[in-house]
Amino acid sequence: MQGLEAIIYHNGFNMAAVGITIVFTALVSLSLIISQLHKLLIIWDNRKTYAAKLRGAFTEQKQAKQPLAAADFRDVRESARQFKVLIQAIGEPFSLPELIRIAESFGIRHPCSKVSLLITRDLIISDHKGFFLWNQEAYNRIAERSRR
Amino acid sequence: MQQLNEQEIKRLDIFRDLSSEEWAEVYPLLNCMRTIEGEDLIREGDRAHTFFIILSGHLMIHYRDGRALTVNQKGDIIGWSTVISPFRYTANVTSLTAGELLSIPGERFLELLQGNASLGEKLIKRINETIHHRQQID
Amino acid sequence: MELFLEFFSNTGFAMADYRNVIMLAIGILFIYLGIAKHYEPLLLVPIGFGILLGNIPVFKGLGLGIYEPNSVLHYLYFGVTSGIYPPLVFMGIGAMTDFSTLLARPVLMLLGAAAQTGIFLTFLGALALGFAPNEAASIGIIGGADGPTAIFLTAKLAKELIGPIAVAAYSYMALVPVIQPPIMRLLTTRKERLIRMEEPREVSKREKIIFPIAAVLLCCFIAPAALPLLGLLFLGNLLKEAVVTERLAQAARTSVIDTATILLGMTVGASTQADVFLTGKSIGIFILGALSFGVATAAGLIFAKILNLFVKPKINPLLGAAGVSAVPDSARVVQMVGQEEDPTNFLLMHAMAPNVSGVIGSAVGAGILWSFIVG
Numbered sequence: 001m002q003g004l005e006a007i008i009y010h011n012g013f014n015m016a017a018v019g020i021t022i023v024f025t026a027l028v029s030l031s032l033i034i035s036q037l038h039k040l041l042i043i044w045d046n047r048k049t050y051a052a053k054l055r056g057a058f059t060e061q062k063q064a065k066q067p068l069a070a071a072d073f074r075d076v077r078e079s080a081r082q083f084k085v086l087i088q089a090i091g092e093p094f095s096l097p098e099l100i101r102i103a104e105s106f107g108i109r110h111p112c113s114k115v116s117l118l119i120t121r122d123l124i125i126s127d128h129k130g131f132f133l134w135n136q137e138a139y140n141r142i143a144e145r146s147r148r
Numbered sequence: 149m150q151q152l153n154e155q156e157i158k159r160l161d162i163f164r165d166l167s168s169e170e171w172a173e174v175y176p177l178l179n180c181m182r183t184i185e186g187e188d189l190i191r192e193g194d195r196a197h198t199f200f201i202i203l204s205g206h207l208m209i210h211y212r213d214g215r216a217l218t219v220n221q222k223g224d225i226i227g228w229s230t231v232i233s234p235f236r237y238t239a240n241v242t243s244l245t246a247g248e249l250l251s252i253p254g255e256r257f258l259e260l261l262q263g264n265a266s267l268g269e270k271l272i273k274r275i276n277e278t279i280h281h282r283q284q285i286d
Numbered sequence: 287m288e289l290f291l292e293f294f295s296n297t298g299f300a301m302a303d304y305r306n307v308i309m310l311a312i313g314i315l316f317i318y319l320g321i322a323k324h325y326e327p328l329l330l331v332p333i334g335f336g337i338l339l340g341n342i343p344v345f346k347g348l349g350l351g352i353y354e355p356n357s358v359l360h361y362l363y364f365g366v367t368s369g370i371y372p373p374l375v376f377m378g379i380g381a382m383t384d385f386s387t388l389l390a391r392p393v394l395m396l397l398g399a400a401a402q403t404g405i406f407l408t409f410l411g412a413l414a415l416g417f418a419p420n421e422a423a424s425i426g427i428i429g430g431a432d433g434p435t436a437i438f439l440t441a442k443l444a445k446e447l448i449g450p451i452a453v454a455a456y457s458y459m460a461l462v463p464v465i466q467p468p469i470m471r472l473l474t475t476r477k478e479r480l481i482r483m484e485e486p487r488e489v490s491k492r493e494k495i496i497f498p499i500a501a502v503l504l505c506c507f508i509a510p511a512a513l514p515l516l517g518l519l520f521l522g523n524l525l526k527e528a529v530v531t532e533r534l535a536q537a538a539r540t541s542v543i544d545t546a547t548i549l550l551g552m553t554v555g556a557s558t559q560a561d562v563f564l565t566g567k568s569i570g571i572f573i574l575g576a577l578s579f580g581v582a583t584a585a586g587l588i589f590a591k592i593l594n595l596f597v598k599p600k601i602n603p604l605l606g607a608a609g610v611s612a613v614p615d616s617a618r619v620v621q622m623v624g625q626e627e628d629p630t631n632f633l634l635m636h637a638m639a640p641n642v643s644g645v646i647g648s649a650v651g652a653g654i655l656w657s658f659i660v661g
Contacts, residue, residue, distance in 0.1 A: 002416040010422075012413045016406035019654045026508045026650050027399040027643060030501055031392035037493050037500075038389075049187045095214030097242070112185045116206040116244035119218055130215025195488040 077146055079114040080123050080139055087124075093131035096124075157250065160223040162201060162274040170267045173260060177252045183207075183243035189226070190241040196229035197254045205247015209239045218244065228275050230254030231261055301343035305560030312563075313337030313555065316453075325460035329433065332548050333456065336555020352556045363553040366448065367441050371550040372434035373518040378543025379434075379613070379645065380498070380522025381535040388639040389493050390486030393597060394605060398643025400589030401609025404429030404582025405651045408574050415570050420444050423655040425571055428455045429578030430648025431462070431612040437554060438515060439652040443659055449558025450568040454575035462615045463622070465576070466583050466607050470623050473587045474603050478594075479627045481602040483636040491527070498524040505650055512653030519649065582610045586640065608637035611644030 001009055043050060086102055087094055096115065103111035118124040122138045157163065157178065158171055166174065183189065183205060190198075192212060202224040209226070210216035219226070229237050231254075261268035294300055316334030320327035339359065340352055349356035352363050365371040388395060409426030417425060424440040424447055436455040440448045458465065498520035506513045525535035562568070586606030594600045604624050610616045617637035624633040 003414050006416060007410055007413045010413050010419045012410050012419075012422075015655075015658050016410050019406050019409075019651065019658065020403055022509060022654050023402050023647050023650050024396075024399045026505050027395050027647055029508070030504055030646070031395040033500055033504065034389055034392040034395075034493075034497065037496060038487075038490065041490065041492055046188060049184060052184060052186065095210075096208060096216040096218070097210040097240075098214055100208075110185060112208075112242070112244040113246075115208075116218070116220075119244075120206070120220070126217065130211070130213075130217065132216075 075114075076117060076121055076123075077142055079117055080121075080142060082108055083114065083118060083124070084134060084139060087134045092133050093127045093129070094133075096132050099132070157203075160201060162223060162225060162271065162278070165270045165274070166267065170264070170270070173264065173267065174271075177256055177260065179251045181249050181251050183247050183249060185243060185245055187243040188240065189243060189249075190237045190239070192237055192240045194237050196227060196235045196237050198227055199230045199252040199254055199257050200226040200241075201250040201252075202226070203248040203250060205249070206244040207247070208242045208244050210242065211239050225275060225278050227254070228279065231258050231272065231275065296345070298343045301345075305564055306341050306343055308564060309341035309558070309560045310338055313341065316555075319460070326456055328547060329456045329551050330460065332551025333453065333555035333558075336552035337558050338555075339552070340556030340559055352553065359553060359556050362549050363557060365546075365549055366437060366553050366557070367445055369438050369441050369514060371546045372438035372441075373514045374546035375434040375543055375550065376515050376649070377518040377522035378539045378546070380519040380524075381526045381538035381543075383523060383526075383613070383642055383645075384638075385497055385523065385642055386489040386494060387486055387635050388642055389489045389497060391484075391636070391639055393593070394601070394636070394639035395643040395646075396593065397586050397590055397601075397606045397609040397640035398611070398645075398647045399609070400606065401582045401586035401611070401640070401644050402430060402647040402651045403585035404578045404580075404610070405648065405655070407581050407585075408578035409655070411574055411577060412570075415574070417567075417570070418444075420659050421447060421567075423659050424451055425574050426578065427451075427648070427652050427655065428458065428571075428575040429582045430644070430651055431455070431459055431579060431582065431610045431616070432645060432648040433459060434550070435515060435648045435652045437550065439656055442656055446562055447567070447571070448554055450563050450571045451575075452554045453558060453563075454572050457572075458575050458579050459612045459615065462579070462610070462612045463619050465579050466610070466616060466619045467623050469580055469583045470587060470604055470607050470619075473584060474591070476627060478591070478603050479624060480631065481600050482628075482631055483602055483605075483633065484599050486636070491529075494527040495524065498527065501646070505646065509650045509653040509657070511657040512650045515649040515652065516646065519645065579610065583607045583616075586610065602631075602633060602636070604633060605637050605640050609640040609644045609647070611641060611648050613641050613645060614638065616644075617641040 007013060083099070083103065086099060086106070090099065090102060100111045100115055103114070108114065115124065121142075123135050123142070124132050125135045127133050154175065158166070163171065163174065180203075189200065189207070202219060203222055206218060206220040207224075207226060208216055208218050226241050226249075227237065229235060230252075235254075261271060313334045313336075316330045316337060319325040320330030320334060344350040346354065348354075351357060352359040354360055405426045408429040409422050412422035412425040413419065420443040424436070424444040427436045427439045428451060430436065433452065433455050437448060437452050440451045444451075502516055502520040505516050522535065522538045525531040525538055583606075586609035587603055588606070589609075590601055590603035590606030594603065602624065604620045607623075608617045608620045617634055620637040621632070621634040624631045
């Protein structure tokens, strides 16, 4: 048996059509997954950020009235107290990202903005070598003010 | 999102030497973006895809070995590796507070600099000055 | 004198006939092509030498020939007939392959899929020529341009054709720089050949690690019969990308693949004997093999042109020819043809994407054909 008759007899057209369809399905599916993979990894890396953004979207109005950069005196004192203890534990000079990571692991809320506040108030100062030091003098001044 | 105040932005350090024609080429590339506390903007080693200019907020530039520095001045720049070989970010950048940044797509920025010698020279000069003025880490 | 005549009658000289001589000449030709002309030497030299070993006349019953149960060659041949060597070769290929160009531009994977059309069209052609379905499937897989895949499937479906199919597959793989360029020039315009590809994005290490795991799960769930080939291919790739298993990856891409290649080539060559090779069927296999390469190349090129109607930025359609999984020869041919039009147009790395996708596609195609014929 030869020719078209042989192909039809052995169901050749169906096998070829199904076969090429399956090959395409496999590779199309794989290419779709790959094309989204790097985006999923970015979302995974920033999952906390996105979760915070999502929470932030519901309290946007409130945040506009109380920007994180503005802090009253009690916030500074409280943050200074918390971080002083941490810095004493990890020693000086310390790595700033490491301090933030440890603060987060200890359950201190908003560690990044608190560190920002302490830096702007000169409670945490740079050693000009990439690491940071606690400024006890500045802390003493704040403590003095709070006693008055 | 806050509308870009063109005159305010033109007064930023990096743009202050530009002529009107040169500014007209740069301005369309600028986008405004907000950051939130703890957001990772840049990862060390990644291809340098975006150039940032701080409008507000406090950013931490940090390295794998734990060193870091912070920048919070309006007009400070982040991500100059978009225009300097090998076009890979040399540090991680995390936002310490909520803030606003101007962003410029790296490839288009580089094309602009390479296509206009005078503009390129002015901007690179400002970028170099910023790099030198920033706190140096040994 | 009688002793001498008795001795002579026991030598190969007495037992040889013209078919042995022809096959020995073919074996020597393969060795010559491999060593002197550098045509796929890693394959043609062991195959050629194997042809010599397999076609030296020996007494039957003494456990010498490859088809005799107790012979050394027969034990070594077991790795071919049971489908052990090809997956080991694939593991080595996976440990050598960088999938990052594919990960950076996943749409190029479809060019690899399109080129596998050659497998199924050749399958139909073989049926039309009167081959049985199992033989037609083994012949069709030549269109996948993948030696280990062709040998793997033929060992499962039509063991007796391993010799001519392997020889056809590897010969045409070596002739890719001759077969493909005319088809590429015929089916593309100069304007299309001048298209420059966009710079691919950087692919992270994590993507390269996740890819082989996701790919093996997806492809083997869709086509379970592709498990032996794809499983080992992606294992090799994971060993490479994981870095912590670099020692194993190193072994896979050196000693393991080299050992498997030597034994595969030599035993396939030894199994290529005159009574199977010097037949009308072999001529049919060689003709269909040439056609399958041509059809696969054309299918990849045409699909790339169709894809350009939908994607932006446009793909250089020459990349479609790289969907023929002769890695990296067809990618090099794409580079060469592209550079004829524009010497500054570097297409090689872009062409590697459909090239390696073709390897995956041909393994899936083999699994599908195996399940159709056996199932």
